[in-house]
Amino acid sequence: MWLQRRITLDARPRGFHLITREIERELPELSGLTVGLAHLFIEHTSASLTLNENASPDVRRDFESHFDEAVPEDAAYWTHTAEGPDDMPAHIKASLLGFSVTLPVTDGGFALGTWQGIYLCEHRDRGGARRVLVTLHGE
Amino acid sequence: MWLQRRITLDARPRGFHLITREIERELPELSGLTVGLAHLFIEHTSASLTLNENASPDVRRDFESHFDEAVPEDAAYWTHTAEGPDDMPAHIKASLLGFSVTLPVTDGGFALGTWQGIYLCEHRDRGGARRVLVTLHGE
Amino acid sequence: MWLQRRITLDARPRGFHLITREIERELPELSGLTVGLAHLFIEHTSASLTLNENASPDVRRDFESHFDEAVPEDAAYWTHTAEGPDDMPAHIKASLLGFSVTLPVTDGGFALGTWQGIYLCEHRDRGGARRVLVTLHGE
Numbered sequence: 001m002w003l004q005r006r007i008t009l010d011a012r013p014r015g016f017h018l019i020t021r022e023i024e025r026e027l028p029e030l031s032g033l034t035v036g037l038a039h040l041f042i043e044h045t046s047a048s049l050t051l052n053e054n055a056s057p058d059v060r061r062d063f064e065s066h067f068d069e070a071v072p073e074d075a076a077y078w079t080h081t082a083e084g085p086d087d088m089p090a091h092i093k094a095s096l097l098g099f100s101v102t103l104p105v106t107d108g109g110f111a112l113g114t115w116q117g118i119y120l121c122e123h124r125d126r127g128g129a130r131r132v133l134v135t136l137h138g139e
Numbered sequence: 140m141w142l143q144r145r146i147t148l149d150a151r152p153r154g155f156h157l158i159t160r161e162i163e164r165e166l167p168e169l170s171g172l173t174v175g176l177a178h179l180f181i182e183h184t185s186a187s188l189t190l191n192e193n194a195s196p197d198v199r200r201d202f203e204s205h206f207d208e209a210v211p212e213d214a215a216y217w218t219h220t221a222e223g224p225d226d227m228p229a230h231i232k233a234s235l236l237g238f239s240v241t242l243p244v245t246d247g248g249f250a251l252g253t254w255q256g257i258y259l260c261e262h263r264d265r266g267g268a269r270r271v272l273v274t275l276h277g278e
Numbered sequence: 279m280w281l282q283r284r285i286t287l288d289a290r291p292r293g294f295h296l297i298t299r300e301i302e303r304e305l306p307e308l309s310g311l312t313v314g315l316a317h318l319f320i321e322h323t324s325a326s327l328t329l330n331e332n333a334s335p336d337v338r339r340d341f342e343s344h345f346d347e348a349v350p351e352d353a354a355y356w357t358h359t360a361e362g363p364d365d366m367p368a369h370i371k372a373s374l375l376g377f378s379v380t381l382p383v384t385d386g387g388f389a390l391g392t393w394q395g396i397y398l399c400e401h402r403d404r405g406g407a408r409r410v411l412v413t414l415h416g417e
Contacts, residue, residue: 002313002417004384035141037178037274039315041382043391045331050234053184058219059230065216066231070209070348077343080336091337092344095328099394100380102239104180104274106143111272113182116238133389135315135382139141174280176317176413189373192323197358198369204355205370209348241378243319243413245282250411252321255377278280 001036003029003136009120011128014086016052016060020117024110029136036105036138043131046090046124048097054117063121067093090123097121105138140175142168142275148259150267153225155191155199159256163249168275175244175277182270185229185263187236193256202260206232229262236260244277279314281307281414287398289406292364294330294338298395302388307414314383314416321409324368324402326375332395341399345371368401375399383416 007026009019023040024030030038042049053059071092073085080088101118104111120130146165148158162179163169169177181188192198210231212224219227240257243250259269285304287297301318302308308316320327331337349370351363358366379396382389398408 004313004382004389035143035274037276039380039382041380041389043389043394045329045391045393051184051238052230052234056219059227062217062219062227063231063234065218066210066214069214069216071344075344075347077347078340079343080334080340088337088340091330092341095330095341095375095397097234098237098376099329102178102180102241102380104143104178104272106272111143111180111182113184113270115184116182119234131391133382133384135313137315174282174413176415190323190377191369191373195358198366201356201358201366202370202373204357205349205353208353208355236373237376241317241319241380243282243317243411245411250282250319250321252323252409254323255321258373 001138005134007132007134009130009132012120012122014122014125016063017120017122018054018117019120023118027134030105031108033105033108033138036136038103038105038110039100039135041100041133043133046094047127047130048094048099048121049101050097050119050121051101051116052119053115055115086125093123140277144273146271146273148269148271151259151261153261153264155202156259156261157193157256158259162257166273169244170247172244172277173246175275177242177244177249178239178274180239180272182272185233186266186269187233187238187260188240189236189258189260190240190255191258192254194254225264232262279416283412285410285412287408287410290398290400292400292403294341295398295400296332296395297398301396305412308383309386311383311386311416314414316381316383316388317378317413319378319411321411324372325405325408326372326377326399327379328375328397328399329379329394330397331393333393364403371401
């Protein structure tokens with residue numbers, strides 16, 4: 001079984017956001033799979049997807065602090081500055097964290113570890129709605 | 140053919156560890172595949188998987204030195220500190236390196252480049268045993 | 279349908295290079311797929327693959343500037359220095375950016391966002407030709 005579905009995520013503020021439940025709600029067909037893989041692909045270059053701790057909001061806040069420090073808006077070497085100071089750092093952060101996550105599917109759901117959740121990483125000040133193309137494959 | 144198997148890796152010290160042979164040993168079914176993909180997924184948020192150089196132990200030591208420098212335990216911006224100074228940096232390092240690797244399978248084995256090996260990246264001082272869920276798919 | 283093909287990319291200078299068109303040209307079978315996934319895997323440990331902005335050359339130049347700053351050749355902690363000052367940073371950059379990209383395939387082509395392109399990230403001064411093993415799977 002192959003299934004492909006585009007999910008549009010509402011605009012969120014810059015930062016790291018848990019989206020596991022929202023993605024699961026949009027994929028009722030998951031429950032029909034015994035084994036498979038789910039590929040979640042974000043169709044943008046200034047937002048990204050990763051997995052991480054699903055419990056403490058301060059973890060997600062610390063992600064934002066760290067990446068802002070590691071990829072500073074005021075670095076002297078940026079030349080692509082026409083789209084605002086948050087644009088070029090957003091491109092770098094997106095490639096560091098990645099544009100897709102591939103999740104194992106087992107017995108009708110994502111086989112995530114106890115503490116794992118899906119993060120939408122919004123790197124722009126005003127990124128707007130974000131599209132995620134999901135490809136489900138399994139049996 | 141779909142196969143899913145959970146592999147438990149013994150506790151290892153903080154650092155970067157080659158696990159290619161150990162993973163292959165646990166997947167005898169690889170030899171039956173002509174073409175396919177292997178998805179290795181770590182079920183944790185403070186350890187990660189990547190590929191890199193499989194020959195020199197000093198490369199793996201330099202990985203540890205670099206990531207300790209790039210994601211410092213004593214950064215002033217950490218607020219999630221209740222689980223110890225190595226916890227929040229471990230979450231960041233894990234998302235930088237990634238929670239899964241997808242490997243091509245060709246003629247009965249992983250189609251790795253000559254110098255590529257699978258790394259378990261243990262970011263905690265005492266991470267304990269780590270579980271990897273492998274999804275094999277091919278024909 | 280499964281298809282595996284090795285694509286050899288000509289040597290490029292150190293930096294970030296758009297290779298979307300070149301990869302598509304080598305995969306005429308893409309047009310026969312309605313839905314699927316394409317896994318592009320680089321068989322090296324000092325070059326990497328990622329996606330990012332496909333329009334402005336200055337974005338790709340800023341990628342090079344940022345990663346050279348973030349993973350400096352003259353860091354005091356490198357011990358694996360026998361292969362030149364660009365070697366160990368190249369290994370780190372490659373694991374930060376990643377060895378593979380998995381792309382959704384829809385209606386006969388890669389389902390990339392409007393601004394997304396495939397980057398070959400060449401981290402060595404003289405990396406030479408690079409091999410990418412593509413695994414196409416779909417129906």
